[in-house]
Amino acid sequence: MRLPAAVNSLLLRSSGVLIFLILWETAPRLAWVDPYFVPPLSIVVREIWLLLETGDLSRHLLVSSWRAVTGLSLALVVALPLGIILGRWLTGLASALEPLLRLLSQINPFAMLPLFLLFFGIGETAKVAVVTWVTLWPILFYTIIATRTVDPLQIKSAAALGVSRSEMLCKVILPAAVPTIFIGIRIGASLTFFILIAAEMLGAGSGLGWLVHNSAMNYLIPRIYAGATFIVLLGFLLNRLLLYIEASLSIWQGSQSGSPVAGQSRASSWRPDRGSAVAGTAILVLVLILGALEVRRLNQEALAGASSSSSHAKHFGTPADSSDGGL
């Protein structure tokens, strides 16, 4: 039994990971650790395979990805314009609001979770809202900083041509700010899964967090590890995808070559272009659409199966009210 090739190549990229995996397999087998609590890798892999076969894993994967990407997108929609306005035009307001914003961003999202559940119920809104809340702050702060610190000389040389406000924004401020804004987006994205998994554990009927929590409630220990593995993978993949989009949007930064010698050919090195940025974004949009359909289907199923036990709940052998098991 083998992992799919793509996953395999990702896992085996570094030898550290490889050693870790070997230890994971051998330590329980040699009884260095209790194999009941730490099942060897092969058992976890078989569990993953089982979950994949029934299609349950891909469903949870899709649902979790959808929640993460939706939350991230909403945070972008709110934080980017707000950050540009505060960083560029309403700088007075920005400095007045800054202590408040810093304070809000320091609120522990885990503490906010029950509140979100209280306000929005255990539906999708609460989970997406908490992800949005967490990712909003780094994106907002980095956008403010990025737009505030655009080189004044660049602004001056554009202003000297009498450019309009929108031209200044689209042709100077945004391109100059993109690399810094992306740092914020990636910090936000890495926080996304932490909070999403927690939210799914506290109140959900699907998603990787629910899978792990549900398995724990039912002492299905290999399944916990299978779910956790996929949570790690998902976070890793999202970060990779963002890095890829970022690299293709900021080819001009040339960080790879230490001494740029004029006239020397650099054609050999691969340069991501706008096309790959579009491709990366398309993947995210695809997750949004497919995930939305899946979530809608699941929620309808949950409604229909409110009287009888729902199909996947039955599969895991859990009580029908497992959806709010953590509360």
Added chain:
Amino acid sequence: MAGVVDVPQQIQTDAKIVVKAITSVFHLKKTRTEPAREFIALKEINLEVKKGEFLVLVGPSGCGKSTLLDILTGLAQPTSGAVYIDGNKVTGPALDRGIVLQGYALFPWRTVRQNVEFGLEIKKVPKRERRAISDNFIHLVGLDGFADRFPHELSGGMKQRVAIARALAYDPEVLLMDEPFAAVDAQTRESLQDELLRIWEATGKTILFVTHSIEEAVFLGDRVAVLTPNPGTLREIVKIDLPRPRHNSDTRSSAEFGWIRRKIWELLQNAPHESRHHLNAVPVAEAISPTASL
């Protein structure tokens, strides 16, 4: 503003640029050591630049030459007085003036070609024409083959050539240059100076060039306007009669060159006595340059 004499929107003149009684006053805020006060960056500057002329403004830092250039660009408003281009009052930035700044100020996310085409995009020139024009100007500054490079792949001298091509590409009649060669090494600087004279002769633009280097001023200019600080006043305009075309190799070694350089140096040394008292206030003028907040 109350108390300011009305200036006409248009004047009759043959000169390309007319600077008329420009005064620029900054209001310095109170600091821990000093009370609030007024700082006169420019005082009653009058200047005329003929069409196709190469005029150099020279003066020590803090004499208000950058402020004057900002006013010419339209990025700053004088406290009183006005600037006219072709007899029309300057009210804001526009595409009839090209600007080259000290720190290149290229857009690092744009290739050489895209940088050169920036002004053309603002001018809404169709894409195909843009390409022909940018090809032409990239060739003019000697950067053929570098059109698709990004600024970080270029040397300092090359970046400044791109900045010059960018300022020329949208065909302004006046080129305003603010210490453009201050950041490059001595050798590159001399070759850029030769290059600039060649481009000037080829395009026939009116150039107003700001520098603090007396040598550069004498070598480049038809006339050199000497500014002295505190307050920034136009001390004298020196006509440079050195024959053209000039080349760094022989022009600089001529006796006449040395003589003019000496004369300007003396003009700068014998600044009016009052300026000595305020020497420590000099950096303030730089710090409050109106474009610093842009």
